[in-house]
Amino acid sequence: MRVNVTVNGESRRADNVWEGESLLYVLRERLGLPGSKNACEQGECGSCTVDLDGVPACACLVAAGQAEGREVVTVEGLADGEALDPVQEAFVDRGAVQCGFCTPGLLVAAHDLIERVPDPSDVEIREALAGNLCRCTGYEKILDAVRDAAARKAVR
Amino acid sequence: MSAPARSPQELHDTIAGGIGESPLRPDGTLKVRGEFAYSSDLWHEDMLWGATLRSPHPHARIVRLDVSRALAQPGVHAVLTHEDVPGENVYGLKFQDTPALAADLVRYQGEPIAILAADHPEIARQALKEIVVEYDVLEPITDPERAAHDDTLPKLHPGGNLVRHQRIVKGDPAATADVVVSGVYEIGMQDQAFLGPESGLAVPAEDGGVDLYLATQWLHVDQRQTAKALGLPLEKVRLTLSGVGGAFGGREDLSMQIHSCMLALRTGRPVKMSYNRLESFFGHVHRHPAKMYYEHGATRDGKLVYVRAKLYFDGGAYASKTPVVVGNGTTLSVGPYDVPNAHIEGWGVYTNNPTCGAMRGLGAVQPTYAYESQMDKLAAALDMDPAELRIRNALSEGSTVVTGQVVDFPAPVAELVQRVRDLPLPPEPTGARDIRELPGGASNTTHGEGVVRGVGYGVTIKNISYAEGLDDYSTARVRLEVLGGEPVAMVHTAAAEVGQGLVTLQQQIARTELGVTRVSVHPADTSVGDAGSSSASRQTYVTGGAVRNACRAVAEAVCARLGIASEGMTLTGGKVVAADGEVVADLAELLGDTAIEETREFHHRPTYPLDPETGQGDAHVQYGFSAHRAVVDVDLELGLVKVVQLDCAQDVGKAMNPDAVVAQIQGGSAQGLGLAVMEEILVQDGKVRNPSFTDYLIPTILDMPPMRVDVLERPDPHAPYGVRGVGEPPTISATPAIANAIRAATGLELLRVPIRPEHITGV
Ligand code: FES
Ligand code: FES
Numbered sequence: 048m049r050v051n052v053t054v055n056g057e058s059r060r061a062d063n064v065w066e067g068e069s070l071l072y073v074l075r076e077r078l079g080l081p082g083s084k085n086a087c088e089q090g091e092c093g094s095c096t097v098d099l100d101g102v103p104a105c106a107c108l109v110a111a112g113q114a115e116g117r118e119v120v121t122v123e124g125l126a127d128g129e130a131l132d133p134v135q136e137a138f139v140d141r142g143a144v145q146c147g148f149c150t151p152g153l154l155v156a157a158h159d160l161i162e163r164v165p166d167p168s169d170v171e172i173r174e175a176l177a178g179n180l181c182r183c184t185g186y187e188k189i190l191d192a193v194r195d196a197a198a199r200k201a202v203r
Numbered sequence: 204m205s206a207p208a209r210s211p212q213e214l215h216d217t218i219a220g221g222i223g224e225s226p227l228r229p230d231g232t233l234k235v236r237g238e239f240a241y242s243s244d245l246w247h248e249d250m251l252w253g254a255t256l257r258s259p260h261p262h263a264r265i266v267r268l269d270v271s272r273a274l275a276q277p278g279v280h281a282v283l284t285h286e287d288v289p290g291e292n293v294y295g296l297k298f299q300d301t302p303a304l305a306a307d308l309v310r311y312q313g314e315p316i317a318i319l320a321a322d323h324p325e326i327a328r329q330a331l332k333e334i335v336v337e338y339d340v341l342e343p344i345t346d347p348e349r350a351a352h353d354d355t356l357p358k359l360h361p362g363g364n365l366v367r368h369q370r371i372v373k374g375d376p377a378a379t380a381d382v383v384v385s386g387v388y389e390i391g392m393q394d395q396a397f398l399g400p401e402s403g404l405a406v407p408a409e410d411g412g413v414d415l416y417l418a419t420q421w422l423h424v425d426q427r428q429t430a431k432a433l434g435l436p437l438e439k440v441r442l443t444l445s446g447v448g449g450a451f452g453g454r455e456d457l458s459m460q461i462h463s464c465m466l467a468l469r470t471g472r473p474v475k476m477s478y479n480r481l482e483s484f485f486g487h488v489h490r491h492p493a494k495m496y497y498e499h500g501a502t503r504d505g506k507l508v509y510v511r512a513k514l515y516f517d518g519g520a521y522a523s524k525t526p527v528v529v530g531n532g533t534t535l536s537v538g539p540y541d542v543p544n545a546h547i548e549g550w551g552v553y554t555n556n557p558t559c560g561a562m563r564g565l566g567a568v569q570p571t572y573a574y575e576s577q578m579d580k581l582a583a584a585l586d587m588d589p590a591e592l593r594i595r596n597a598l599s600e601g602s603t604v605v606t607g608q609v610v611d612f613p614a615p616v617a618e619l620v621q622r623v624r625d626l627p628l629p630p631e632p633t634g635a636r637d638i639r640e641l642p643g644g645a646s647n648t649t650h651g652e653g654v655v656r657g658v659g660y661g662v663t664i665k666n667i668s669y670a671e672g673l674d675d676y677s678t679a680r681v682r683l684e685v686l687g688g689e690p691v692a693m694v695h696t697a698a699a700e701v702g703q704g705l706v707t708l709q710q711q712i713a714r715t716e717l718g719v720t721r722v723s724v725h726p727a728d729t730s731v732g733d734a735g736s737s738s739a740s741r742q743t744y745v746t747g748g749a750v751r752n753a754c755r756a757v758a759e760a761v762c763a764r765l766g767i768a769s770e771g772m773t774l775t776g777g778k779v780v781a782a783d784g785e786v787v788a789d790l791a792e793l794l795g796d797t798a799i800e801e802t803r804e805f806h807h808r809p810t811y812p813l814d815p816e817t818g819q820g821d822a823h824v825q826y827g828f829s830a831h832r833a834v835v836d837v838d839l840e841l842g843l844v845k846v847v848q849l850d851c852a853q854d855v856g857k858a859m860n861p862d863a864v865v866a867q868i869q870g871g872s873a874q875g876l877g878l879a880v881m882e883e884i885l886v887q888d889g890k891v892r893n894p895s896f897t898d899y900l901i902p903t904i905l906d907m908p909p910m911r912v913d914v915l916e917r918p919d920p921h922a923p924y925g926v927r928g929v930g931e932p933p934t935i936s937a938t939p940a941i942a943n944a945i946r947a948a949t950g951l952e953l954l955r956v957p958i959r960p961e962h963i964t965g966v
Binding site for chain 2: 174190
C-alpha cells in the first residue's frame with residue numbers, strides 16, 4: 048500500500064508498504080528518519096515516541112496505515128535548522144544524554160509536556176516521562192534537563 | 204563495496220575542557236538531533252535483513268534439520284546452518300565451548316540453530332517458520348547446586364558440568380567466635396536491558412573479507428572470534444564501532460557478529476541484523492543467579508573474626524564469563540572488611556538455564572548482597588548500629604584482603620560509610636501526603652496508613668580491570684597536525700564508547716597533554732591496536748593511560764623536531780613552553796603541513812593467578828569502593844516498596860570529568876535499585892517466562908528517588924592521573940542498601956532479591 052503522511056512539516060509518501068509495518072518502520076526504513084528509536088517495539092519503553100497530530104504516541108504501536116493523512120513530528124523535527132530546541136539544548140548541557148538511545152523519545156515527550164505545562168513540578172515531570180525508559184542515567188539529570196528546558200522556554 | 208550510507212561519525216565537536224573539568228559530550232548534539240547512527244540505524248543500498256531461528260527447548264537433541272522450504276520462499280537469499288560455518292563452529296570469551304550454530308545438541312532455550320537473509324524483515328520472520336527442526340527433547344538440568352556436586356547428572360559438556368571451583372583460605376579456617384550469624388541468600392537473574400538492540404551491518408568486501416559495523420564492547424575480541432568461525436585471517440574481518448545504545452556487560456559475548464558475516468559472505472550483499480526485544484532477551488547473556496551460604500563470626504565488641512561462605516553461580520549453558528565470576532565472587536566475598544580468618548568456596552556451573560556472563564558489577568553483586576545482609580544481622584545480634592559495625596571493620600590502606608594481597612593504595616571505606624550516614628535524611632512524613640509519593644503511587648493504594656519507613660546501608664569493594672594474571676592493555680594513536688591554521692589533535696583507539704562518556708575523556712586528556720583546544724575522536728575500529736573491553740570499570744584507567752602515553756610521545760616528537768630535550772617542556776595554548784614560562788615554539792608554525800603521529804600502549808601493573816588450593820595471590824590491580832544509604836517506605840499490607848531516597852558516597856581517585864562521574868553513579872544506582880525490588884528474568888524448567896519489557900521491569904523515573912552523590916578523590920599512586928574505576932561499584936552497593944532498608948522497615952529476613960510484594964506480605 049501507499050502511505051501519505053506529513054512528517055516534520057513536509058508531506059511524504061511511502062510506497063510498497065506492507066500491511067503490518069508500523070509507523071516506526073516506515074519512518075526509519077522507508078523515509079530515512081532513524082531518529083525515532085526501536086528499543087522494544089512493544090509500546091513499553093517510549094524510545095519511539097513521536098508527536099502524532101499533537102499528541103505523543105509510540106510510533107511502534109501505530110500501524111503505518113493509521114498514519115495516513117496525519118501529521119507527525121519526530122525528534123528530527125524539533126530543531127529549527129541549526130538552532131536546537133531548548134529541550135535539546137538542556138539535555139546536552141545537563142548531561143542527560145549518555146548512550147542516548149532513549150533521548151529522542153524523551154525529547155519528544157518532554158517537549159510536549161512543556162508545551163502543555165510551561166512550568167511543570169517534579170511530580171508532573173515524573174508522571175509525564177514515566178513511559179520512557181532510560182537504562183543509563185538514573186533519571187536525575189533528565190529531571191534537571193526538563194526543569195532547565197522549561198526555564199529556557201520561559202525566557203524566550 | 205563502500206561503507207554504509209548511515210555509518211559511524213567522526214566526533215569533531217569539541218568544547219574546551221581538560222582533565223578535572225566537565226566538558227560536554229562531543230556526540231551530544233548528534234544524539235539530540237536524532238542524527239547519531241546507532242547500529243540498528245545502519246543502512247546500505249541493496250542490503251538484506253538477517254534473522255535467526257532459535258531453539259524452543261532448553262535441552263534437546265536435533266534429529267532432523269531441513270531448510271529447503273525456507274530457501275524456496277520468494278525473497279529469501281540464503282538459509283544457513285552449522286554445516287555452513289566456514290571455519291570452526293565454536294567460540295567463547297574464556298572457554299571455547301559455544302557453537303555459532305547448534306549442530307546436534309541444544310543447551311538452552313533460544314540457542315541459534317539456523318540463520319537466513321531476506322529482502323524484508325517480515326519475509327525473513329515468515330521464512331523462519333518454514334525451517335523444519337525435529338527435536339528429541341531432553342530433561343533440562345536446572346539446579347546449579349546439584350550440577351556442582353552430582354556426578355550422576357548428564358554431562359552438558361565433555362569436561363562435565365563444573366566450569367570453575369575456587370577455594371580461598373585465609374588465617375585459621377576453623378576459627379571460632381563469640382557471636383555467630385548465618386544465612387542462605389539467593390539472587391535472581393538480572394538482565395542488562397540496554398535499550399539499543401543487538402544489531403549490525405555486515406558488508407562483503409572485494410578481497411573476500413567482510414566489514415562489520417556494529418555495537419559491541421570490545422572490537423578485537425569480536426574480531427578474533429568471528430574470524431575464526433569464518434575461517435578468515437584477522438585482517439579480512441574488519442570491525443567498526445557504530446553507535447551503541449548501552450551495554451552493561453551484555454555485549455561482551457557474540458550475538459549477531461558471526462551470523463551476519465556468514466550471510467553477507469554467502470549472498471555477496473550487505474546484511475543487517477537487528478534483534479527485537481524478545482530476541483534480545485535470548486540473544487545475550489545475563490547476570491548469574493546465585494545461592495550463597497554465609498556464616499560470620501565476631502567478637503562481642505563487633506570485630507569480625509571469620510567469614511565462611513559457599514557460593515554457587517549458575518552459568519547456564521555456556522561458560523562465557525563464569526570463570527571470572529567465580530574468581531571475582533570468591534576474592535571479593537568478604538567485602539570491604541578486614542577479616543583475619545576465612546574459608547570461602549565458589550562454584551560456577553553449567554546448566555540448561557539461559558547463559559550468564561558479564562553484567563556491571565561482575566561477580567561482586569551477588570556476594571555483596573549476601574555479606575551486607577549478614578552485616579546487618581550481625582549488628583542486630585550485637586545490638587550495634589549497622590553503620591558503626593561497618594566502620595569498625597572497614598578495610599584501609601595497608602590491610603590484607605582475603606587473598607593475602609596488601610592494599611597499597613588509599614581505601615577510605617570507613618569514611619565513605621561516615622559520609623553517607625551523615626547526609627541529611629528526608630523529613631519524617633507528617634500529616635496528609637501526596638499519594639504519588641507513597642508506595643503504589645497514583646494507583647491510590649494507601650494514603651499513608653500501613654506504611655513504615657526504614658533506613659539501610661550497603662558498602663562494596665569491586666576489582667577494577669581484568670585480573671588474575673591477564674595482560675590487560677590498551678592502545679592509542681594520536682596525531683597532531685594543523686588544520687585551518689590551528690593545531691588539532693586526532694585520537695584514535697578501538698575502545699568502545701557505550702554511553703559512558705569515554706569519547707569526552709579522550710578529548711580531555713589530549714587537550715590537557717597537548718595544550719590544544721581542538722581534539723577530534725576517530726571512530727573506533729580494528730585498524731588500530733587492541734583497547735580491550737569497555738567493562739570492568741577499566742577504560743578510563745587503561746585507555747586513558749594509552750591516550751596519555753601517546754600524547755606524551757607526540758610531545759616528545761615535537762621537542763625532538765625542535766632539537767631540544769622534552770624534560771621540563773609543556774605544550775600549552777598551542778605553544779611549546781619551557782619550565783620558566785618562555786615560549787620556545789609555536790605548534791602551528793613548527794608543524795606546517797606535516798603531522799606527528801604516535802601509537803602507544805598502556806599496560807597496568809601485573810597481577811597474578813590465584814593459588815588453586817588456597818586462593819592466595821595478588822589477583823587484582825585496584826579496588827573501587829562505594830557506600831549507599833537507602834530510605835524506603837513499605838506498605839506492609841500490599842508489600843509495595845517506594846524508595847524515598849538513595850544516597851551514595853564513592854571514591855573515584857580522581858574525578859576526570861566530575862559531572863560524568865556523578866552521572867555514572869546515578870545510573871549505576873538505578874540498576875542496583877532494579878535488582879533490589881523488581882528486575883528478574885523468571886526461569887522455570889530452563890524456560891524464560893518474561894522476555895519483554897512488559898514483564899521484565901526496569902526502574903522508571905517514578906521508581907528512582909532523588910539521589911545525593913558525594914564524590915571523594917583519593918588518588919591511587921599506581922594509576923594514570925590517580926584514577927579509580929567508577930562504573931561498577933554504585934550498582935553493587937545500591938542493592939543491599941535497599942534490601943537492608945526494607946528489612947529495617949519490616950523486621951523480615953528477606954533472603955532473596957529482588958524482593959517482591961509476596962516476600963513482604965508472606966502470601
Ligand atoms: S520502541 Fe516503541 S515503545 Fe519501545
Ligand atoms: S541514555 Fe542510555 S538509555 Fe537513556
